[in-house]
Amino acid sequence: MKVQRVTATDAALSFIDKLSKRHGPLMFHQSGGCCDGSSPMCFQEGEFRIGESDVHLGNIGGMPFYMSKDQYDYWKHTQLIIDVVDGRGGMFSLEGPEGKRFLTRSRVYTDEERQILQEDSQ
Template identity: 70%
Template sequence: MVDRVITTQEAQELMEKLKDIHGPLMFHQSGGCCDGSSPMCYPLGEFRTGDSDILLGKLPGDIPFYISKDQYEYWKHTQLIIDVVNGRGGMFSLEGPEGKRFLTRSRVFSDEEREELDSSVI
């Protein structure tokens, strides 16, 4: 089955570095406000998820990736690709001091992939 969220190799390498520093990690796709619409990286359990959040998938290293239900409705037709670029990270996200920031890219699912995903439950 196609994954709803994946990473680039460079993002995986940064996640491993952050995991070595901070321990187990988690992500939440920000829907705006202070840090725009960025994937935010936290120590596992530091960001409180609730009934308005869904687990979109697990990134390499068993890192959970959450998104709000409202944000998911906008992006459910796309695969999220977590990448990293040079620059200042979100002020609440762990990568900030590393001179890098996580970035969400996306691609539209094919008709076949959408059918497969529609048959699965989030």
């Protein structure tokens, strides 16, 4: 069994597909900072510089999702579930002009999932 650290709702996946058709390959980053940084931000691939302090959690809709290491340390016991809702997105995030915003929901891993993730990291 493969445990995903990040996944997305059907609505988010459909919206990611729409954005990628318009903008090309995308990438996501969640820094954990205040304001816009506390929500997942969507950029054209390569538009946001990933650094050594960023963790690649996986892909959603075929697009890479990164989180700052400091933020990841707080969230590593949960699976991130990226959703999209009506509202104002981050001013630099591609979904903003669409009247939508991405948000992060989460759920705590089961004991079995935690064990698998621990084994995978060794």
